[in-house]
Amino acid sequence: MASAALVTAPTFTAAQTASTTDPGPKTAVSIRAADKIFSLGRGKQLQALAQVDIEIEEGEFVAIIGPSGCGKSTVLRLAAGLDEPTNGSVEIFGAEPRQLAKQHRLGVAFQEHALLPWASVRSNIALPYKVAGRKIDDARVDGLIELVGLSGFEKARPKQLSGGMRQRVSIARALVLSPDLLLLDEPFGALDAVTRRRMNAELARIWGEEKITSILVTHDVDEALILADRIIVMTGRPGQVREVKKVDFPRPRDAETTRSPEFHALVDELTSLLDASESAAA
Known part of the structure; x- marks a missing residue:
């Protein structure tokens, strides 16, 4: 009687196993080498963005801060499909933003x-x-x-x-x-300080429930730190990415978070970066 053939299962290293079972984070937003130049008429132009590179993972909450006029809202408009880059590319989940906008996915x-x-x-x-x-x-x-x-x-x-x-x-x-992507352009900018803090807490709670990939444009450093996983700091016009800071405070973030030495240290660091960007833009 023939003996049964012994089949040996292939062996994998931990890294190989991880690569076959976990595809890793999915890119939600990819902005690559994006320039945006506006025509002002009579041959005049204004360059709002220069060689902007931004990558955002699915489920991330990213805040964008920078000096007034640095192109923060322009980045948001590119992601929303309301404008197109003069050069470079913008993709939302691998598709053109306008395609997703037509499908009401933004x-x-x-x-x-x-x-x-x-x-x-x-x-x-x-x-x-x-x-x-x-x-x-x-x-x-x-x-x-x-x-x-x-x-x-x-x-x-x-x-x-x-x-x-x-x-x-x-x-x-x-x-x-x-939607696949939530875009927030200074949504609480017109509110008083007390109401704004309350709304930050509300938005953090809502995001915690929905877990939608989100981009927030804000001038408020505290607001960015309360809400974001990462903060993109932009230079003055033409806007470029100056620095990206990861925010590691555990969620939910509350008044105790804002009183911590680590929070205040990040506020000081980000404020210094903004001041430097303002000075360079002047």
């Missing part, structure tokens, strides 16, 4: 909430469904109203809400279609 919230003044909180949050030609998911809308802390205000109009509440509606609207 959520955007600006400093101006742009809510419909005649529409209720609920109708404003549900608006993207109508724009996309989709059936309204009532459960999703209800869930977001609860998530942003506006239960009981479903029928209220924007004029009946505080500034912070209006911004929460704006963020809920940006999230309602479960």
